[in-house]
Amino acid sequence: MSLRLTHLKVEQLRRFRQPFELAQLQPGLNLFTAPNEAGKSTLVRAIRAAFFERYRSKSVDDLRPWGDSGATPSVEIGFELDGQAGLLSKSFLGNKARCDLRIGGQTWTGADAEEYLAQMLGFAYAGKGASKSEHWGIPGLLWVEQGSGQELKEAADHAYGHLHQALESHLRDSHASALTATGGDAVLAAVNEQRDQLLTSTGRPRGPYAEAIARVDALRERCQELEDKVLTYQQQVDDLSRLRTEQQRDEADRPWDRLQAQLTQAREALQAAEQADQQLSDARRLLVNFQNQKDLLVQQRNNFAQLERDGVQRQNDAESARTRLQDAQAQLAQAQQQAQQAQGALTVAQTQLRIAEQASQRQQLRRQHELQQQSLDQIQATLLQAKAAEGRLQALRQQVQGASLSAADMQRLRQLEAKAHQADLRMQDLATRIQFQLMPGQAITVCAQGQAQTVAGEGELLLPGATTLTLPGLGELTILPGGEDLSELSLQLHSAQAALRSALQALNVPDLVAAEQRAVQQAQHAQHLQLAEQALVLIAPLGLSALEAQLEQMQAELQRSAQALLRLQGVANGGNVSSEQEPGASTDGPTDEPEEVPSLALAESAYKSAEFAQAQASEALGAAQSLRATASAQAEGAERECSIIQQQLGSADRARQKEDIQAQLESVQSQQEAQRLRVEQLDAQLAQVRPDILAQDVERFERSLAQSRQRQHDRATQITVLEQGLALQGAQGSEEALALSRGELVRAQRRQAELQLRANALELLRSQLEAKRQAALDRLQAPLQQHLQRYLSLLFPGASVAVSDTLVPTELTRRNPSGGQEVGAFEALSFGAREQLSLVSRFAYADLLREAGRPTLIILDDALVHSDAARLALMKRVVFDASQRHQILLFSCHPESWRDMGEAPRELDG
Amino acid sequence: MPRFIHTADWQIGRQYATFPEDDAVPLAQARLAVVERIAQLAQDHQVDAVLVAGDVFDMQTVSERVVRQMFNAMKGYAGPWVLISGNHDAVLAESVWSRIVRLGLVPANVQLALKPEPVHLDAAKLVVLPAPLTQRHTFDDTTAWFNLAETPEGWVRVGLAHGSVQGLLAEDIDSPNPIAQDRATQARLDYLALGDWHGCKQIDARTWYSGTPEPDRFKSNEAGHALLVQVDEHGALPTVTKMLTGCHPWQSLTHRLDVDTDLDELIALLQGLPAQVVLSLTLVGKLDLTGQQRLQAALGELEARARHLNVDGSDLQLAPTDDDIAGLHADGYLAELVCELRDAQAVEGADDAQQRVHREALSILAGLLAQQQGVAA
The missing domain is CATH 3.60.21.10 (Metallo-dependent phosphatases)
Structure with missing residues (x-):
């Protein structure tokens, strides 16, 4: 069914008080542009009112022009339905309200017309009051009001039934068989509801199912309890039966009587046995007495014998002591002899050792003496050298004496000389000079200051003062030099010369040169002296006197050693040394060595051996002496003891006593034997009777009797208790209760099994239904997806959109700049993008509806005002594409935005 | 005498x-x-x-x-x-x-x-x-x-x-x-x-x-x-x-359900049991959803008459037929899951306990679907 509007006429409607018509509406895109307040929205409202509002509605006051309460707003819409011309005329409010519909030759009026329209376009009317969005159905989805372009969900929800139907018809058309199900959701909801009564969301039992399980558990437990109880009861019945049987048997048998008899018998036997035991004890005591007597007698008899044995023993002891004494004496004699010999050997060895020691000493002394002699010779030689050096030194010292010029003297001399020399030089500079050149052979005398000299030849004279020149042959010339300083200078010169002369005289040198010479000489002497001193020190470092002292000391030592040597010599020669024998001369060394002198080492060793042998012999001697003393004492003791015992043995009572004892012993022995036989007899008797076992018998029988009586008593009590308990329990009816509980358990188990089966079945149904529903949904949405994709590819190339159960876009998946996938929830998109995506969805719905034969008029009031230029350009392609299949009325207050739609925008100027 | x-x-x-x-x-x-x-x-x-x-x-x-x-x-x-x-x-x-x-x-x-x-x-x-x-x-x-x-x-x-x-x-x-x-x-x-x-x-x-x-x-x-x-x-x-003298006959039955007529027989047998019976019934074999409903009805009727009724169906496979599944208006993955569970509980030689879980799951799922169906209707 295709529907397109052909014209629209309004009158007395809001700002259009006069009739206004939009004629010649085109099948595709129709663009209307107008500034704000120019009536654009009024026209949209008029179309909506014409369809959605009942002509009788009182809630459309807003349609009236402002302030005109008597107006009758009317709308006339011309259209073409499947090629047939149609006209809808609708007037609202007041008496003239009416609705007329004409399609082809058919006409409808009033509510009929409205119902026909609603069915045709897919919307509904409000039961009361103004029409609201929930009534708008398909037009609500395709007619976009100003500013609501981005809102889609609500409109889509209200149109869901139509969309779903369209999708289903699509499936039918495309032979995809009936994949969806009528009432599938209702069945699923019912299954879910029933399942949720039995199972939790995680599949655990709940509600009646959980109760049934709990009941089974509780009943099972109760059954177990009752079974135990019944079992106990039966057990007790059996116990009672057994006890009664036993009790009856015992009452009949009277086992305690038998036990009493046994006890009496046992007690008697025990008494007899105890008597026999007493007798045995007495007999044993007697036997012990006899034994003691016998032991005593035997002891006495033994004492006698012992004394005799002791006598013999003592004699033997004395004898052997004597023998030991003799032996000891012999040993002592031998030891004495050996000790004497050892002493002699020791004396010899001592002598030999002394000789050897003296010889060794002498040798040593002689060597020392020789060394001392050598030292003496050396010292003497040194002393000679030293004396010579001393002599030289003395000579040098004498030389040095008297020519002593110190360095200070030399210095003063040199200064004085220099001073005199300077004064002379100045004098010559200042003095009057006479240069003369005399004829050969001629001389003149010059006399100045009382001194005269003769000059000849050629030269120069200095005149320090008044000088008289005697010119032979010519007379005298006195020259008086001018200048006042000259005399002063002359005085200085004289003074300096006088000082020099005085110094020279003091130092006993003719002049400075001599002095200088003497100084050098003096230095040389000093040097020589030093050398000589050093030489002396080398020879005699400690000085000459020390050397001499050393010499004296050495001579004394030499003398002493010579004396010692001589003394030794005497000893060696004479054997017995005499102190008077002195050596003849100190220088004579000892001469003749005694022949065959043993070496000191050998002598020492021999001495040590002899000393050791002597010590041993001495020790042996001591031992032998002590031995002899001991033996002697022992021998005396033994003799004494022996004589005492012999005295005792010789006593007269002795023999009689011995006989007495023997007689007593024999008597006791026979008595003891008799007693022993009696004991044996009694013992044998008792061994047969076993009183211990008899005592046990008595105890056993006593206990058994007590037990037997106790048992009888206890059993009687037990029987009473059991009887009472059982009577009580019998009245409780445990078996009945058990039978009931078991039955209940069976029923409960049955119920549990039923509920389990039901729960499993519901769970199975739920999962199957959900899976199938989802699969169906996926297939159902396929055509919608196809249409969506058509537009989406224009807007967002490569993007895809997911659609909810209610066919509303939920997620947009598109390529991000980096080439990856980007998923965004619809709600999270920007305002503009949401509007664009909503519009795209609406176009897709329109396509879907058109395919299902539903009319698809699209009205866009000021759409896409939030789109940027680039996006708007893309959307224009989308709109244009949609206008190829649907009539679109697009109202805009931005004419400049829509000039490139291939359709001239029409200006509204109502 | x-x-x-x-x-x-x-x-x-x-x-x-x-x-x-x-x-x-x-x-x-x-x-x-x-x-x-x-x-x-x-x-x-x-x-x-x-x-x-x-x-x-x-x-x-x-x-x-x-x-x-x-x-x-x-x-x-x-x-x-x-x-x-x-x-x-x-x-x-x-x-x-x-x-x-x-x-x-x-x-x-x-x-x-x-x-x-x-x-x-x-x-x-x-x-x-x-x-x-x-x-x-x-x-x-x-x-x-x-x-x-x-x-x-x-x-x-x-x-x-x-x-x-x-x-x-x-x-x-x-x-x-x-x-x-x-x-x-x-x-x-x-x-x-x-x-x-x-x-x-x-x-x-x-x-x-x-x-x-x-x-x-x-x-x-x-x-x-x-x-x-x-x-x-x-x-x-x-x-x-x-x-x-006895008032409560005790009976222990094991019945095999493989084909529809097996169930017919069982229902007839249950209907023929005396009042006050104490019955232990073990069921083996397999049963589709329709059969299960019929069986439940018959057992409910008996339970009201009997003194005690104990049924062990743990080895009875639940085998919804395609019609059953269609009847449950299970589509998409729900239908897929129903089929998977049905197959899993019937695998020969598989772990017994696991199979029971699958069986129970299937039973719960079928129950939920039936319930939804009831709500939808």
């Missing part, structure tokens, strides 16, 4: 707790009611005695109230009742018998033969040789003493025992308690009245099991009778008459 009623296995105090209470209580009551009927019969037939061959009580601890009710039920016959114990109510050290004696509940005309001693019923010149059980399980023949029992010359000798005749009843016996097959002959008995076997059964000319007078299980055959026995004189063969 002594005449007496032989009955046994009253099982007073028996619970039917596996049944719903609505059914269990009347069934328990029925065991008392049947005693009333026996008393009535005894009175009607003017018998010399009523002999009860053991298992009078179902358990030892039966409640006092029930015992009193039982003795009340026996009041209709004032003549002598001779009761012996069976394996359920054996004379133990403490037993139901000692309790009722202690409580003084036993009427004067009721004789508890709890010891193996002859009971002389002088008026009828009838001597009863009882073999009460004194243990839960006896492995000796308690009737052996009958052989040597001295009885007055010319008196009719009747044995009264509880147990299983050796070599005959191999199964369905409560306990060993053996009884020699030819005891009647051996002991020169005119009649041997036996209890323990719940069905009515003749062993030989002189030996009978009367069976329980009111059936209590599905397996017993010929249960629900008492025997009227007449012995003209000592040595004569007894005349035994079966008298119906």
Whole structure:
């Protein structure tokens, strides 16, 4: 069914008080542009009112022009339905309200017309009051009001039934068989509801199912309890039966009587046995007495014998002591002899050792003496050298004496000389000079200051003062030099010369040169002296006197050693040394060595051996002496003891006593034997009777009797208790209760099994239904997806959109700049993008509806005002594409935005 | 010409707790009611005695109230009742018998033969040789003493025992308690009245099991009778008459449903069942939805008449036909699921439990669809 509007006429409607018509509406895109307040929205409202509002509605006051309460707003819409011309005329409010519909030759009026329209376009009317969005159905989805372009969900929800139907018809058309199900959701909801009564969301039992399980558990437990109880009861019945049987048997048998008899018998036997035991004890005591007597007698008899044995023993002891004494004496004699010999050997060895020691000493002394002699010779030689050096030194010292010029003297001399020399030089500079050149052979005398000299030849004279020149042959010339300083200078010169002369005289040198010479000489002497001193020190470092002292000391030592040597010599020669024998001369060394002198080492060793042998012999001697003393004492003791015992043995009572004892012993022995036989007899008797076992018998029988009586008593009590308990329990009816509980358990188990089966079945149904529903949904949405994709590819190339159960876009998946996938929830998109995506969805719905034969008029009031230029350009392609299949009325207050739609925008100027 | 009623296995105090209470209580009551009927019969037939061959009580601890009710039920016959114990109510050290004696509940005309001693019923010149059980399980023949029992010359000798005749009843016996097959002959008995076997059964000319007078299980055959026995004189063969006493016939049926006529047969069979029946019905095979509705209707009708009805349909496949499915107006994936479930529950050799789940799921789904259909319509 295709529907397109052909014209629209309004009158007395809001700002259009006069009739206004939009004629010649085109099948595709129709663009209307107008500034704000120019009536654009009024026209949209008029179309909506014409369809959605009942002509009788009182809630459309807003349609009236402002302030005109008597107006009758009317709308006339011309259209073409499947090629047939149609006209809808609708007037609202007041008496003239009416609705007329004409399609082809058919006409409808009033509510009929409205119902026909609603069915045709897919919307509904409000039961009361103004029409609201929930009534708008398909037009609500395709007619976009100003500013609501981005809102889609609500409109889509209200149109869901139509969309779903369209999708289903699509499936039918495309032979995809009936994949969806009528009432599938209702069945699923019912299954879910029933399942949720039995199972939790995680599949655990709940509600009646959980109760049934709990009941089974509780009943099972109760059954177990009752079974135990019944079992106990039966057990007790059996116990009672057994006890009664036993009790009856015992009452009949009277086992305690038998036990009493046994006890009496046992007690008697025990008494007899105890008597026999007493007798045995007495007999044993007697036997012990006899034994003691016998032991005593035997002891006495033994004492006698012992004394005799002791006598013999003592004699033997004395004898052997004597023998030991003799032996000891012999040993002592031998030891004495050996000790004497050892002493002699020791004396010899001592002598030999002394000789050897003296010889060794002498040798040593002689060597020392020789060394001392050598030292003496050396010292003497040194002393000679030293004396010579001393002599030289003395000579040098004498030389040095008297020519002593110190360095200070030399210095003063040199200064004085220099001073005199300077004064002379100045004098010559200042003095009057006479240069003369005399004829050969001629001389003149010059006399100045009382001194005269003769000059000849050629030269120069200095005149320090008044000088008289005697010119032979010519007379005298006195020259008086001018200048006042000259005399002063002359005085200085004289003074300096006088000082020099005085110094020279003091130092006993003719002049400075001599002095200088003497100084050098003096230095040389000093040097020589030093050398000589050093030489002396080398020879005699400690000085000459020390050397001499050393010499004296050495001579004394030499003398002493010579004396010692001589003394030794005497000893060696004479054997017995005499102190008077002195050596003849100190220088004579000892001469003749005694022949065959043993070496000191050998002598020492021999001495040590002899000393050791002597010590041993001495020790042996001591031992032998002590031995002899001991033996002697022992021998005396033994003799004494022996004589005492012999005295005792010789006593007269002795023999009689011995006989007495023997007689007593024999008597006791026979008595003891008799007693022993009696004991044996009694013992044998008792061994047969076993009183211990008899005592046990008595105890056993006593206990058994007590037990037997106790048992009888206890059993009687037990029987009473059991009887009472059982009577009580019998009245409780445990078996009945058990039978009931078991039955209940069976029923409960049955119920549990039923509920389990039901729960499993519901769970199975739920999962199957959900899976199938989802699969169906996926297939159902396929055509919608196809249409969506058509537009989406224009807007967002490569993007895809997911659609909810209610066919509303939920997620947009598109390529991000980096080439990856980007998923965004619809709600999270920007305002503009949401509007664009909503519009795209609406176009897709329109396509879907058109395919299902539903009319698809699209009205866009000021759409896409939030789109940027680039996006708007893309959307224009989308709109244009949609206008190829649907009539679109697009109202805009931005004419400049829509000039490139291939359709001239029409200006509204109502 | 002594005449007496032989009955046994009253099982007073028996619970039917596996049944719903609505059914269990009347069934328990029925065991008392049947005693009333026996008393009535005894009175009607003017018998010399009523002999009860053991298992009078179902358990030892039966409640006092029930015992009193039982003795009340026996009041209709004032003549002598001779009761012996069976394996359920054996004379133990403490037993139901000692309790009722202690409580003084036993009427004067009721004789508890709890010891193996002859009971002389002088008026009828009838001597009863009882073999009460004194243990839960006896492995000796308690009737052996009958052989040597001295009885007055010319008196009719009747044995009264509880147990299983050796070599005959191999199964369905409560306990060993053996009884020699030819005891009647051996002991020169005119009649041997036996209890323990719940069905009515003749062993030989002189030996009978009367069976329980009111059936209590599905397996017993010929249960629900008492025997009227007449012995003209000592040595004569007894005349035994079966008298119906039971009120609730117990039946256990297994019915196979494969084709439509199978269901027709079953429905006819159910319609033919007596009122007050206790029925255990096991159904196997398969059934379509229409058939299921018919079956439900028939079972509903029976349930109203019967005392108890237990149907086990767990192995009955639900096999909706295409028409069924169309009738449910199931389309799309719902129809698909119906078919899948139908097929899954019918797969041969598949897991039994899983198949039952599929069957149940199918049943629920069909129910929901039918319900929707109802709502839609």
